[in-house]
Every structure is written in structure tokens, then in C-alpha cells.
Amino acid sequence: MTTFAEARSIILDNTVPLGSERVMLGQAVGRLLAEDIIAPWDIPLWDNSAMDGFAVRAADCRPGTTLPVTSFLPAGGSGTIPLAAGSAIRIMTGAPIPPGVDAVIPIEETDPADDRVTLIGPVRKGQHIRYRGEDVTGGEPVIPAGTLIRPAEISMLASCSRLLVPVHRRPRVAIVSTGDELVEPGEPLAPGQIINSNTLALAAAVLEAEADPVIVGIARDDLASHREKLLEGLQADVLITSAGVSAGDRDLVRDVLEELGVKQLFWKVDIKPGRPTAFGVRDGKPVFSLPGNPVASLVTFELFVRPALLRMMGHRRVIKPTVSALLQDEVKKKPGRLHFIRVQVEKGSDGYLIRSSGDQNTGILKTLVHANGLALLPPEGDRFPAGTPLEVILLDRQFEMDKP
Numbered sequence: 001m002t003t004f005a006e007a008r009s010i011i012l013d014n015t016v017p018l019g020s021e022r023v024m025l026g027q028a029v030g031r032l033l034a035e036d037i038i039a040p041w042d043i044p045l046w047d048n049s050a051m052d053g054f055a056v057r058a059a060d061c062r063p064g065t066t067l068p069v070t071s072f073l074p075a076g077g078s079g080t081i082p083l084a085a086g087s088a089i090r091i092m093t094g095a096p097i098p099p100g101v102d103a104v105i106p107i108e109e110t111d112p113a114d115d116r117v118t119l120i121g122p123v124r125k126g127q128h129i130r131y132r133g134e135d136v137t138g139g140e141p142v143i144p145a146g147t148l149i150r151p152a153e154i155s156m157l158a159s160c161s162r163l164l165v166p167v168h169r170r171p172r173v174a175i176v177s178t179g180d181e182l183v184e185p186g187e188p189l190a191p192g193q194i195i196n197s198n199t200l201a202l203a204a205a206v207l208e209a210e211a212d213p214v215i216v217g218i219a220r221d222d223l224a225s226h227r228e229k230l231l232e233g234l235q236a237d238v239l240i241t242s243a244g245v246s247a248g249d250r251d252l253v254r255d256v257l258e259e260l261g262v263k264q265l266f267w268k269v270d271i272k273p274g275r276p277t278a279f280g281v282r283d284g285k286p287v288f289s290l291p292g293n294p295v296a297s298l299v300t301f302e303l304f305v306r307p308a309l310l311r312m313m314g315h316r317r318v319i320k321p322t323v324s325a326l327l328q329d330e331v332k333k334k335p336g337r338l339h340f341i342r343v344q345v346e347k348g349s350d351g352y353l354i355r356s357s358g359d360q361n362t363g364i365l366k367t368l369v370h371a372n373g374l375a376l377l378p379p380e381g382d383r384f385p386a387g388t389p390l391e392v393i394l395l396d397r398q399f400e401m402d403k404p
């Protein structure tokens with residue numbers, strides 16, 4: 001059987017970043033830059049004042065000197081009128097430095113009157129001037145391809161007037177749930193039927209990974225319905241199916257995917273939950289077949305699908321790091337498989353502490369609701385006493401935030 005590490009490397013060996021598209025600057029946050037950005041000009045574009053105050057020639061200035069104020073230069077003023085020797089120009093932060101000026105005196109360091117100003121302290125040549133190009137030189141690479149665009153990158157792109165930003169495409173991720181027993185949430189439930197929670201849960205997981213979910217609907221347990229829905233799903237960049245991948249008589253997913261040209265690269269991974277997971281490709285498109293149990297389907301999304309989506313969006317770091325945490329109460333399992341148990345993580349004074357969030361049966365969804373981490377129980381062990389250090393995947397980091 002495929003090990004967890006093998007499964008993950010098969011998946012990542014078969015996913016590549018999608019091509020690029022151009023998006024409006026205002027929509028680019030959270031995307032991954034697809035090209036290097038080169039500054040088209042110097043930033044700032046001209047010498048300008050760093051303070052509200054007076055533009056002067058340092059050589060004219062001594063403590064106690066009074067200079068006539070000849071004009072006023074607001075930010076956005078053109079700053080082309082030269083400073084006459086022995087005078088001062090009232091200047092605002094951001095206004096261009098007029099010819100002849102070599103220092104700016106902040107208003108607090110002066111004694112201003114209507115049309116003149118008296119200086120209080122000494123003035124150093126060059127003080128409070130922001131020089132052209134001191135931040136960025138035109139032609140300089142300012143943001144490399146592959147960078148996650150945050151508000152800081154938006155600010156730099158705006159300063160370069162890049163209104164259309166080249167970013168990696170977000171994968172469109174088709175979701176097909178399978179099973180005759182499924183009814184959509186809100187519909188009346190006949191005996192034996194179950195509510196299709198996986199479609200919306202997986203769509204939410206896709207959204208949380210910042211990709212675009214495409215809900216295809218439910219494939220019923222017959223070949224025609226499977227063919228129709230799976231073929232529709234294969235039009236997207238990624239296909240995720242839910243259920244119908246274990247050993248049941250009606251588990252048609254893998255057969256129909258094969259018929260539709262999907263090459264299966266593994267089926268069954270040596271983990272719990274999530275053993276029946278299958279993965280394949282069709283013309284380079286990844287196809288994930290996740291188990292139907294709601295817990296197994298979300299855990300396998302976290303372990304296998306999310307890293308692949310991140311890679312497709314251009315992320316270079318795609319695997320959540322694990323943290324080490326001390327188990328607070330004993331847990332047991334059957335030896336043999338790697339288990340991912342749902343745990344509650346908290347921060348103690350000496351590091352992370354974990355305890356099981358409840359019944360670890362794959363059918364128990366509540367335990368996932370109450371969990372904020374998945375702890376790895378190594379295959380060989382069967383008893384993990386309190387105090388055992390375990391690796392934990394943090395599902396969310398809310399618990400690390402401080403309360404006001």
C-alpha cells in the first residue's frame with residue numbers, strides 16, 4: 001500500500017503551477033505574482049520634503065536667523081520656482097524640493113510669523129529631504145515572480161502604475177459527490193437517505209485555499225450518471241470526487257474515471273482516516289477521489305488536495321509545517337497505519353499541549369468540529385501515554401491570538 005509520504009510526493013510530482021492571467025490591481029491581493037516586476041521609474045520620482053516646515057539653504061541658517069518667507073508650496077505643487085538666497089519657502093510634506101533648496105526645517109523647530117520665520121536650532125545640509133530614487137531606482141527589480149501579493153506589494157505595484165497584475169491562475173476545482181443515498185441540505189429526508197454535507201464542505205475547503213470551487217452536483221450510482229458528472233468535472237482544472245472509492249459493489253468512481261482517460265497513480269494510502277483515497281491524472285489534470293466519510297474527506301483534502309492547489313496557484317511552500325506538542329491524556333490505536341487523530345491544541349507556558357477532541361471513529365464528525373489540530377500517531381505504536389511528544393498539523397491558529 002502507498003505510504004503517506006509516497007502519496008504526497010506522487011501528487012506534488014504531478015501538479016505544476018497554472019499559467020498566468022492579468023487581474024486588476026485592486027483584486028490582486030492574495031494572488032501569486034507570475035512575472036518579475038521591474039520599477040519603470042525612480043521612486044520617489046523627485047526630491048521632496050519629508051516634513052511640513054520651511055525649505056531653505058543650509059548656508060543661510062544659524063540659530064536665531066530670521067528669513068523672509070517668499071512662497072508656499074503644498075504637496076502636489078510643481079516646485080519649479082527657485083529659492084532666492086537668504087529666504088525660505090513654506091513647504092508641505094511630499095512637495096517637490098525647489099531648485100536651490102538643500103534643507104527642510106520642520107515647523108516645530110522654528111518661530112513662524114506672517115511673512116517670515118525665525119530659526120531656533122542649527123540646520124544640517126540635506127536634512128528632511130527625500131531624494132529622487134532613494135527608495136527604488138528605475139529599472140530595479142522590485143518584486144520577484146512567485147511572491148504572495150500582500151498590501152505592501154499592492155502599494156509597490158501602484159507606485160509603478162501596474163494596473164493589471166500578472167498572477168498565476170486560480171484552479172477551478174470541480175466537486176462531484178457520488179451516491180444514491182444523498183439528498184441536498186434542506187431537502188426532505190426519506191429513511192436511509194443522508195444529507196450531502198461533503199459537497200459544501202469540500203467547496204468551503206477549496207475557497208479557504210483561495211481556489212475556485214465548481215459544484216457539479218451528485219453522480220447517482222449508475223454508469224450513465226457517473227459518466228456525465230465526472231466528464232463535466234474533468235472540464236475544470238482539478239476534479240475532486242467524494243465517496244464510491246472503497247470496495248463496495250457500487251463504488252464506480254475509479255472504473256469510470258479510468259474509462260474517461262484518467263490514469264490512476266495510487267489507490268489506498270496507509271493512513272487512517274482516508275485509506276481508500278485515490279489519485280490520478282488526465283492530460284496533466286489532477287483528479288482526487290476522496291473517501292465518503294465526511295471526516296475522511298476533509299482530512300484527506302487537508303493532507304493531499306490543499307498542497308496541490310497551492311502549488312497550482314504558484315505557491316512554492318505548500319506543506320503546512322507540523323509543530324511538536326505534548327500529549328495530555330493517553331491515546332491508543334491499532335498498530336500498523338499512520339493515524340491522524342483530531343486534537344484540541346492549546347499553548348502552554350512551555351509549548352503546545354494536545355488532547356484528543358473525542359471519539360476518533362471516522363464516522364464522528366463532531367470530533368472534527370471540536371478539533372483545531374491533527375496529531376500524527378506513527379504506524380508502529382499502539383499506546384501513546386500522557387507526556388508523549390507528537391507532531392501536530394495546526395488546522396487553524398485562532399487559539400494563538402490574544403484576547404483584548
Ligand SMILES: Nc1nc2c(c(=O)[nH]1)N[C@H]1C(S)=C(S)[C@@H](COP(=O)(O)OP(=O)(O)OC[C@H]3O[C@@H](n4cnc5c(N)ncnc54)[C@H](O)[C@@H]3O)O[C@H]1N2
Pocket residue numbers: 177178179181182194195196197198199242243244245246247248251273274275276290291292293294296362
Ligand atoms: N470492505 C471495505 N469497506 C470499506 C473500506 C474498505 O477498505 N473495505 N474502507 C472504509 C473506509 S476507511 C471508508 S473511509 C469508507 C469510504 O468509502 P467510500 O469512499 O467508498 O464512500 P461510501 O462508502 O460511499 O460512503 C462512506 C460513508 O460516507 C457517507 N457519505 C458519502 N458521501 C457523502 C456526502 N456527500 N456527504 C456526507 N456523507 C457522505 C456515506 O453515506 C457513508 O456513510 O469505506 C469504508 N468501507
Ligand code: MOO
Pocket residue numbers: 271272273274275276291293296362363
Ligand atoms: O479511512 Mo476511512 O477513511 O477510516 O474513514
